[in-house]
Amino acid sequence: MMRETAMGFGSDEDYRHADPDMDAALDWYLRLNHGETVPDSLGRAFRAWLAESPAHLAAFREVEAVWADPVILDASRQWQVCSTTARPVVPPRRAWRLAGLARHWQAVAAVLLLTLGALQFAGPLILRMRADYRTDVGQRAEIRLPDGSRMILNGNSAVTLDFDGGRRDVTLLDGEAWFDVVHDAAHPFRVAGRFSDTWVVGTRFAVKLEPQDDMIALQSGVVEAVHHDASLPVRRLAPGQMVRADSKTISAVSTFDSDEALGWLDGRYAFAGKRLGDVLRDLEDSVPERIVVLNRSLLDVAISGNFRLDRPDALVRGIAAAAGGQATWLPGGFVIIR
Numbered sequence: 001m002m003r004e005t006a007m008g009f010g011s012d013e014d015y016r017h018a019d020p021d022m023d024a025a026l027d028w029y030l031r032l033n034h035g036e037t038v039p040d041s042l043g044r045a046f047r048a049w050l051a052e053s054p055a056h057l058a059a060f061r062e063v064e065a066v067w068a069d070p071v072i073l074d075a076s077r078q079w080q081v082c083s084t085t086a087r088p089v090v091p092p093r094r095a096w097r098l099a100g101l102a103r104h105w106q107a108v109a110a111v112l113l114l115t116l117g118a119l120q121f122a123g124p125l126i127l128r129m130r131a132d133y134r135t136d137v138g139q140r141a142e143i144r145l146p147d148g149s150r151m152i153l154n155g156n157s158a159v160t161l162d163f164d165g166g167r168r169d170v171t172l173l174d175g176e177a178w179f180d181v182v183h184d185a186a187h188p189f190r191v192a193g194r195f196s197d198t199w200v201v202g203t204r205f206a207v208k209l210e211p212q213d214d215m216i217a218l219q220s221g222v223v224e225a226v227h228h229d230a231s232l233p234v235r236r237l238a239p240g241q242m243v244r245a246d247s248k249t250i251s252a253v254s255t256f257d258s259d260e261a262l263g264w265l266d267g268r269y270a271f272a273g274k275r276l277g278d279v280l281r282d283l284e285d286s287v288p289e290r291i292v293v294l295n296r297s298l299l300d301v302a303i304s305g306n307f308r309l310d311r312p313d314a315l316v317r318g319i320a321a322a323a324g325g326q327a328t329w330l331p332g333g334f335v336i337i338r
Contacts, residue, residue: 024049025059032129043129127173131158135175137288138312140264145170149189150180154208154264156285175285176208178265181221196245199224205237206262211281213246217261225250259306269315270306275299276323283319287312289329294338298323 028046032038038046050057127134135141135153143151146163153159157175168189170177181189183202191198191207193214198207203221207214216225218237225235225243227250235243235253242256259270269286271279277299280291286309293299303322307315316335320327325337 021053021055021059022062025056025063028060029063038129046129127158130160131173132161134158137284138286138309140267147184147187147189148182152178152265154178154285172207172209174209176206176264178204178206178262180204193245195228195247196250197226197228199226213244215242215244215261217242217256219258219262263306264309267309268306269309272304273302274304276301276303276319279303279319283312283315287316287335289316289333289335291316291335291337293325294336295325298325298337 028049031042032046050060133141133143133151133153135155135157137156139155141153143153145151145161145168147168149168151159151170154176157177158173159177160171160173162169162171166187168181168184168187169192170179170190171192172194177191179189179191179200181200181202181204185201189200189202191200193207193216194209196214196216198205198216200221200223203223204219205221205223206217206219208217216223216237218239218241220239223237225237225245227234227245229248232250235250237243237253240255240258241253242261243253244251257270257272259268260272263270264286269283271282276293280293280299283291289312301323303319305318305322307318309315313329316337317327320337323337328336328338330336
C-alpha cells in the first residue's frame with residue numbers, strides 16, 4: 001500500500017532508517033514500550049544488544065532523549081487532555097516506519113507519542129532496565145538491603161545492588177539515597193556515584209547526584225569520599241560534613257545544614273536564602289507538574305521556607321508567593337508562576 005506524506009510517496013513495508021543502529025534503536029524503544037511490563041526474555045535480549053556496540057547505546061540514548069524533550073512532552077500532555085477525537089490505532093512495527101519518515105527527531109517523537117499514546121513510558125528506559133530499585137517523581141521508598149542495612153530513596157531515584165560474594169556495593173544511577181549501614185569491618189560498604197565512591201563500615205549518610213556533581217553528606221560515623229580519578233585526594237568526613245565531586249575535582253570538606261540537605265527524610269523541604277530558580281530545580285523530583293515561570297525576574301529572588309513534600313500544591317503556591325508571584329494550575333500538568 002502506498003501513502004502520501006510531507007516528503008512524497010513511499011511504501012510502509014519498505015522503509016528503513018538510513019542508520020541501521022538508529023533503525024534498531026527505534027525498534028527497541030517501541031518494543032520495550034509496547035505493554036505494561038517488559039518480559040524477562042525481551043529485557044535480556046535488549047541488554048545483549050546494548051552490549052554489542054557503544055553505537056547501540058548512543059543511538060538508543062538519542063531516541064530516548066527525544067522522547068524526554070520538554071517541548072514534545074508538553075505538546076503531548078496538551079493533546080492528551082484536550083483532544084476529543086479517537087486516537088488512531090497503529091501497529092508497533094508500522095508506527096516506527098511512519099515515524100521514520102519525519103524530517104526532524106522532534107517530529108519523530110511527536111508521531112510516536114500521538115499514535116501510540118505512550119506518554120507514561122517516556123521516562124528513562126535504560127534506568128528502568130538497569131535499576132534494582134527505582135522511585136517516581138514525588139515518591140520515596142525505604143528498602144532493607146541484603147546485609148540488613150537500610151536505604152531510603154528520594155523521588156525520581158534509581159540504584160543497582162551487588163551483594164554477592166561478601167560485597168556490599170550500591171550504585172546510584174540517578175537521584176538521591178540515604179543509608180543506615182550495618183557495621184561490618186570485614187566487608188566495607190560502597191556507594192558508587194557518577195564521579196566518586198563513598199566507602200563506609202557503619203554509618204548514616206546520603207549521596208545525591210546533581211546535574212554537575214555528586215554530593216555526599218554524613219550524619220554519623222565516618223566515611224571516605226574517593227574520586228574516580230585516583231590521583232585526587234581522598235576526603236575523610238566527620239558527622240555534619242559534606243563534600244562534592246565533579247568530573248575533574250573533589251572539593252574540600254565543608255559543613256551542611258541538616259534540615260536543608262536531609263529534610264526530605266522527614267517529608268519536608270527546607271531552605272534559606274535560595275534563588276527561586278534553584279528551588280524549582282530542587283523540586284523537579286518532588287512535584288509532578290511542570291512549572292513554567294513567565295516573569296523571569298522572579299527566578300533570581302532569594303526566598304526561604306519549610307514545606308511539606310506531601311502537599312506539592314501548597315508547596316508550589318507557597319514558594320511562588322514567597323518570591324512575589326502567583327501560581328496558576330493549567331490542564332495538562334502545567335503550573336504557571338507569574
